Amino acid sequence: MATRRGFIGSASGISTAALLGYSASPSAADSPLTDTASTTAVSVTQQQAKDSIFAVNAGMRSNYATLKAELVKHLSPVIVVQNDAKGGRFTLVTANGQESVNPVAETFELAKSIAHVPLGCFSVIASYLADKIPNLPNADRIDPHDLLLVAFNDDRSTAWIEPLQAYAATLTTARKNLPAAGLPAALTTSCGHILDAALEFINTSVQAKVFDMKSFEDFSGSVYPDIRVNMEHAAQAQIKGVQDIMKTWRAKVGEAAWADLYCVVLSQWTTSVLNQNTIIIKDCMNAAKVATHLIDLPGLETPKDPIFTALDNLARIVQDNIAAEMVFPKDTKVADALKGKEDLLSDEILIQLGGGGAATTQSAPTYNTLSEGMCPVRK
Template sequence: MNPYTAQRIALADTYLPAAGPLATTNRGFHECYNHLLGETLDRLGHAIPVLVMLHDDLHLSAAGSRQYVQVVPEHYHQLKAVAHSGFGMQLWLMTHRAKVLNETLRSQLQANSEVLRQSRAALDCLPIAERATPATLLDTSLGFIHRIMAAGGVETELVEEYSTWMAPHVMKLARAAVRLEIDALHEATDRWRRELGESMWRDVYVVLCGTHQPRYRQAASQYFDRVLGEHPGIGAESEDRIVFAENIDELDGAFDLLARHIVDQQASTMIFGYRGRLQKDLLADVATEYLDQILPTGE
């Protein structure tokens, strides 16, 4: 059993109730659950192939071996940084809208200009085909700074003009970045699918690790929805072979979450006849019924 799971299992003794026969019953439940969890973990990466998207890499665990490939290239982060420079400029303008420039604000603008010029020079490391849009965004942002300096203040009209101009250019950067990611994802996934063979591929699970709650229609999630023929949705109840791991940044944690997901689905199918029932709060439906009594909507 992996260390991440072992650490979580050790916490079971701290769950309430703390003492008495009900505490013994509760511990018995967790012992049975953890036994099934251990059996499932033993199958993950062996009989059950698992893909894990962790940071910039896609990992494959299958037949007892692991391999990985970087699917978010450095160029992706460079394009993202340029987009952030545009957003940063926008936030600065929003903060200081309608203000007359004093020495502090002039110094800030001069510092921003220097950063933008250095960033512009750094674009030489990008492939030629990917330079045009970030160069335009940085050059135009510099131009706006010069106009603000010349006007002696952050005029509201300039703020609104920059906002209108920036949005489509940021989306062009986003389009270029997501193509880099999806192309690399598709190349690695397609190759591994051929290596595994269709009989083993039918059992594959995907875990997408992130530091934030899952974004609606996140790029990698959309990609694997299509590859695995899943039906996209919002929230854990919609997850089947694709699972989002929030705030998990290690493979052991991803495997622990996936094992719990599989055990919960199996138990849910046997108890409720619906594999996704335990992927929403067990109290959800009865809570709605009771709230309809004490706080009916529409009143």
């Protein structure tokens, strides 16, 4: 996973330098200093001089990567959370190994599955929308350029009919089998309403061979109360599942180790602020350390090796925490930048651009959006 410092984390000392195109340890023949026999200055080209300077950073990156790779082996205890359709896969990492579990009950996924029906319909028809915004209550909130980008197909085309009918077949099967799913009564009712309304919208649109934003919003708006019911059941299932596994693992590792627990939550950028698992986990950790030990790592896609990605980034954070105080012992503001999410040059760039960098630097590093207090969401 790329980060703000963008170093080469997997390269060895020699391979890092080779990859960058210069040697981390210049030979005596390449040295710009002196001739060992006559102590006379040896002539070097400008590029050789630059390469010798580049090699200094290559050596730093190599040493940094070596320290990080070794530190990964000593991280404990750590909980890594992979957000997924099931409410999250949780992995506990300790000195004794790893264990993973999906702690959230199926109600979470079932409730969200039906709540996603309007989005499923939209995904089929969106590219065939007319690129003119009709008179809608929320018309001023729709960016005309964004609509033009999404509505890239001819709005006179009927190519949407077949895929929408295929989705309707899936919805019909789910509606028929819904009573046998064993869901709570209120959830069964809300799911039925959503499925019925979606099938009515699809059938009407297919018969007329036309739809528009108004007809779709009439449908989606009509089922919003039912979607809220589904969201309530999904949230209840997730809170209970996460809190239960956190209690179980707390007892397993012991209070002393739990006080220093790191939690790394891997999420997509679109859900990285007020991430659902981060909100729940926050209250299960040591309150004195949650600001720096609960870490959100947003990305574009799920990494191939989520656990390694989490631990690799955590090792970088941990070693930067120590390096910051020792490398910048005389400037705590710059040290905080190294410890946090700021680039070390950001303050200087803001100053030079007239942004008054000193006023923008935080006094202490935080790694998530919830560290300053309770959840900001209120009913």
